[in-house]
Amino acid sequence: MGSASSSSAAAAAAEVKLWGGRFQQRTTNAVESFSESVSYDKKLYKEDLAGSCAHAVMLAKQGLMSEEDRDAILKGIAEIEARIESGNFTWRSDREDVHMNVEAALTDLIGEPAKKLHTARSRNDQVATDVRLWCRNAIDNLVKKIIALQIALVQLALDNEGLVVPGYTHLQRAQPILLQHLLLAYVEQLERDAGRLKDCRCRINFSPLGSCALAGTGLPIDRFMTAEALGFTAPLRNSVDAVSDRDFLIEFLAANSIIAVHLSRIGEEWVLWASEEFGFLIPSDAVSTGSSIMPQKKNPDPMELVRGKSARVIGDLMTVLVLCKGLPQAYNRDLQEDKEPLFDSVETIGTVLEVTTEFSQNVTFNRKRISASLSAGHLDATTMADYLVNKGIPFRTSHDIVGKAVALAISKDVELSKLTLEELRSINPVxxxxxxxxxxxxxxxxxxxxxxxxGASCVKEQLQYWCEKLKLV
Known part of the structure; x- marks a missing residue:
């Protein structure tokens, strides 16, 4: 009984909600704590303030508020931003989210004019606008980090000119390739990653602002004006779609998931290469860790974590996919749950890109160990088949002849190049x-x-292309 009374008293002392006009009872502490999102969506404050400024200017131009009220709102918003930036703003969970915190604080600061700011606006279109603005900036930052990793990989390629390594398929030695060629394969993957983010940004860059709750408004607003002020391409055409759509988030998180997979594959390859079994790659002490019990150990832990964190990013995508799959139109409170996986995905991908870049800048390749490995696996077998094709023998026949040559080399425990001409001719006189x-x-x-x-000339052309594109020349 005492606990219930205490809860009721606390709820009664809470601030009256800006939406609370038709309610006779206050929300309980448990519901309020369960429902609040300001603990994480305060990350959107810059975008929320920018949207409010654009909205206020538009309302004044359309005669829906006076210029004096507009100026008071803009001045108040600037003051609130300064307080937030300096750490002097109090985020209150009883004000639920970033939007209500800002609006209530603005009302405390300038009084009655602040109440006009929500004219022709709902938290539904407000949050959709804020998230699109935030994603737009996040994509720009991630693309910069992708470019930084590309530069590090191209530089690593430039530093290892002419180094031949075993190329693998099915994790079996297949053909010899230049290390530069392998490193540039990573660069190509990252380029597609950046392209997907840029494409996604194009679809993100449409404004929901002015769509209100779901139906738009009967007031004479100018959505094209606010869209232009916020740097959007245009307003979204359909107000129901504008407030309920999270396709752009799913697409963004999908792009991040593909980046995570690519980085995980790099991590896996480099963890293998750093092992004693391979011994091809040597990370510096600056990007390695040791064992708490085995003093001889030197582990490429950053790349293991890069590999592991891909699961987290993919999980963020799955969260939003499942979140959206059963929702009717238009806005539903479930969509509040989209932000934490979004923020986590972007933060994780950002740090993984940074760490992979740093790791790339702190590795060397063990040329002696790599050179010693090249004699195993008969990596020149396919080239021998090409030789036979050039002699006019059909490829399938050439494949069979070379297979027999490999079997002979294995029986003698030698490389193909060590077989004598007589031994080769015993297989085929060609x-x-x-x-x-x-x-x-x-x-x-x-x-x-x-x-x-x-081939060296082909790889040289690739390197020249990337050096020019990444402005390394």
Whole structure:
């Protein structure tokens, strides 16, 4: 009984809600605590203030408030922003969200004029506007971080000119490739990642402001004016769609998830390469950790975490997908739950990009270990098949001949290049002395010439393209 009385007393002492005119009872503490979102959506304060300024200017121009009230509102908003920036603003959970906190604080500050700011506006279109503005800025920042990682990878490629490494398929040694070629594959993936974010930004950049709760308004507002003031391409055409759509969030989180997968694959490859079993990659002490029990250990932990955090980003996407899948039109309070996964996805991808960039800047490649590994796996077998094709033998027949040559080399525990001409001719008389110009990993790499291949001239063209694009020359 005492607990219930205490809860009722606390609720009675709470501030009257700005939406509370038709209510006879106040919300309980439990409901208020459960419903509030200001603890995390206060992150949107800059966007919320910007939207309010644009809205106030439009209302004054359309004769829906006086210029004096507009100026008072703009001055008050500037004061609130200064307080927030300096840490002197009190965020109150009984004011529910960032929008009500700002509006109530503005009313405390300037009085009656503040009450005109919500004319022809709902928290439904307000939050949709704020989130679109926030996503737009977040994408711009993520694209910058992607470019920084691309630059680090291209620089790493420039620092390792001519280094041949085993190329893998099915995690089995396949063909020799230049390390530069592999590093530039990462750069290409990141370019598509940046492209997806930019495409997504185009669809984000439409304004919901003025759509109100869902039906628009009968007041003479100018949605094109506020859209232009906030840097949007145009207002969204349909007010129901404007307040209920979260496609742009799903698309954004999907793009982040693909980035996370790409970075996870880099992480996986580099964790493998840093192992004793591979020994190809040596992270510096600055980006490694040790073991609490095994003093000899040096772990590439940052890249393991890069790999692990991809699950978190994918989970954020799944959260919003499931959140939206059963919602009727138009706005539903469920959509309040979109912000935490959004913020988490963006923050996680941002830090993962930064750490991967830093790791890339603090690794070297063990040329001796890599060189020693190249003799295993008969990486020049396909190049030998190309040799036979050039001799006029159909590829399938060439494939069979080379398979037999590989079997012979395995039986003798030698590389293909160590088989004698007599031994090769015992398989097929087409072999001549010039076959040795195709054998060995260095010769094999030199033979690649198709566009986009690992041949030195092709890789040089790729590097030149990226150096110019990323302004490294």
């Amino acid at each position: 072999f001549e002395d010039d076959v040795y110009e195709y054998l060995g990993v260095e010769n094999a790499v030199k033979r690649f010439q198709s566009y986009g291949s690992t």
